Amino acid sequence: MSLLDVRNLEVTYAGGARAVRGVDLSVEAGQKLGIAGESGCGKSTLALALLRLLPAGTKVSGEILLNGEDVLTMKWGQVRAVRWAGASIVFQGAMHSLNAVHRIGDQIAEPILLHKKATPSGAKKRVGELLEHVGLPAARADAYPHELSGGQRQRVMIAMALACDPGLIIADEPTTALDVMIQAQILRLIEQLVSDQDLGLVMISHDLAVLSDTCDRLAVMYAGRVVEEGPASQVYENARHPYGKALSAAFPRIGDVASRFAPRGLPGDPPDPSALPTGCTFHPRCPVALDVCATEDQELRNAEPGRRAACVHVGAAVTDARSTTA
Numbered sequence: 001m002s003l004l005d006v007r008n009l010e011v012t013y014a015g016g017a018r019a020v021r022g023v024d025l026s027v028e029a030g031q032k033l034g035i036a037g038e039s040g041c042g043k044s045t046l047a048l049a050l051l052r053l054l055p056a057g058t059k060v061s062g063e064i065l066l067n068g069e070d071v072l073t074m075k076w077g078q079v080r081a082v083r084w085a086g087a088s089i090v091f092q093g094a095m096h097s098l099n100a101v102h103r104i105g106d107q108i109a110e111p112i113l114l115h116k117k118a119t120p121s122g123a124k125k126r127v128g129e130l131l132e133h134v135g136l137p138a139a140r141a142d143a144y145p146h147e148l149s150g151g152q153r154q155r156v157m158i159a160m161a162l163a164c165d166p167g168l169i170i171a172d173e174p175t176t177a178l179d180v181m182i183q184a185q186i187l188r189l190i191e192q193l194v195s196d197q198d199l200g201l202v203m204i205s206h207d208l209a210v211l212s213d214t215c216d217r218l219a220v221m222y223a224g225r226v227v228e229e230g231p232a233s234q235v236y237e238n239a240r241h242p243y244g245k246a247l248s249a250a251f252p253r254i255g256d257v258a259s260r261f262a263p264r265g266l267p268g269d270p271p272d273p274s275a276l277p278t279g280c281t282f283h284p285r286c287p288v289a290l291d292v293c294a295t296e297d298q299e300l301r302n303a304e305p306g307r308r309a310a311c312v313h314v315g316a317a318v319t320d321a322r323s324t325t326a
């Protein structure tokens with residue numbers, strides 16, 4: 001049984017935006033899955049859907065099996081227990097996620113008191129341990145968010161996410177607001193925690209270079225669908241879907257200083273999810289589109305062992321869409 005198994009997930013917002021369309025993915029304990037794609041492709045919607053954090057009125061269908069139990073059909077009491085203790089989210093921009101008027105120790109203690117039924121002194125001890133675990137002195141528990149640097153605040157967010165010993169961490173752009181040096185430190189911290197505690201990780205980013213550096217596998221999303229999936233380094237170095245290729249070219253290799261100053265962009269914008277193009281949704285921007293792409297969408301196909309892409313130019317159609325995701 002996978003730690004997380006998402007099957008045919010569809011999310012449509014109240015206004016009609018089809019933000020996630022038929023997404024399948026799975027994560028095992030100790031595995032790090034990166035979800036890449038440009039702004040608006042549905043990455044955050046997917047993350048929020050995993051813990052039923054979407055606004056009321058949003059239509060969600062499919063299955064989200066966390067340790068074999070479907071989050072979508074759970075009673076609310078069970079969903080609340082799953083948040084923090086089963087899976088927790090590290091959001092981008094810690095300054096906005098932390099409460100400015102409360103000491104960080106109290107904020108980390110809150111889910112421990114609520115979900116672990118800890119005593120105040122037990123929670124305080126645990127807060128100290130968690131802070132040390134993420135590389136901060138236990139005494140920083142008394143600080144207010146504004147007294148910490150951006151990197152320290154993001155460490156606090158990670159400590160909070162770990163507070164109730166979840167099996168899965170969902171990190172939504174965890175380093176986007178940080179400078180490059182601090183970003184690298186936070187990524188190493190996340191990697192180390194995931195491997196030490198055998199956690200599963202879903203890391204969301206628009207930056208394919210960051211994801212390929214941190215994750216084992218990568219799923220590339222476009223207009224709400226996964227259009228390419230496979231081992232992270234292979235997807236980054238040699239994408240098979242034309243959108244994956246364009247995204248990869250836009251994020252030059254870490255260390256490749258010369259090309260970092262001249263990334264290639266992809267012309268055009270992603271489609272409006274309330275008015276998606278017919279056929280393959282990427283065809284209006286695709287440099288290698290055929291006539292058929294304007295009318296027929298493609299399922300994910302086996303590109304090579306362990307790799308799939310949803311493009312007419314790639315391999316043969318896959319009969320069992322989830323056969324290679326594990």
Ligand SMILES: Nc1ncnc2c1ncn2[C@@H]1O[C@H](COP(=O)(O)OP(=O)(O)OP(=O)(O)O)[C@@H](O)[C@H]1O
Pocket residue numbers: 013014015017019037038039040041042043044045046055206272273
């Ligand atoms: N509450 C909402 N109501 C209606 N539409 C929404 C809502 N939230 C997001 N959307 C739309 O759903 C689509 C996917 O948005 P989402 O935020 O999931 O993308 P993203 O890939 O995470 O982008 P970003 O990196 O900019 O956050 C977008 O077109 C967005 O405008």
